[in-house]
Amino acid sequence: MESLELTKLAVEAADDKHANDIKVLDIQEMSIVADYFVIMDASSSRQVGAIVDTIEEKIEENGLRVNHIEGKKDSSWILMDLGDVIIHVFLNEEREFYNLEKLWSDAKEVDVSNWVSE
Known part of the structure; x- marks a missing residue:
């Protein structure tokens, strides 16, 4: 499976569990670590766990x-390593504190509007 297809699968799974503000950063030209970072947050640690479980099941x-x-x-930040795709699931406050989007601000953002419900 191509890394963008894998990213889409993870985003759709996270959206099924109502993850907030899902962002996908294309870091292929910036890092050898991965092709994409998927960043999202949730309202509770229970929801963070549910999102991670659902992504793992879909994979x-x-x-x-x-x-x-x-x-x-029950963590406030869980990282999932899918190889070419790295997923960060935060509690709201932790996402604001670490602000990965700012840290990786030179990365291109992938349009996920067709992958998530409004």
């Missing part, structure tokens, strides 16, 4: 696996 349903998950289900 596995498609015959793939998550390389690594950093953080526990």
Whole structure:
């Protein structure tokens, strides 16, 4: 599966669990770490865990696996390593504090409007 397809799968899964303000940053030209960063937040640690679980289920349903998950289900920030795609699921306050979008402000933002419900 191409990294953009994998990114879309993760975004749609997160949207199913009502993740807030999902952003996808194309970092292919900026980093060898990954092709895309997916950044989102949730209102509670329970919702953060539900989003991570749903993304993991969708990935596995498609015959793939998550390389690594950093953080526990009750954490305020969980990182999912899907290889070429890195997913960050934050609590609202943590996302504002770490502000990854500003840190990676030179990255191109991918339009995900067709992947999420309004």
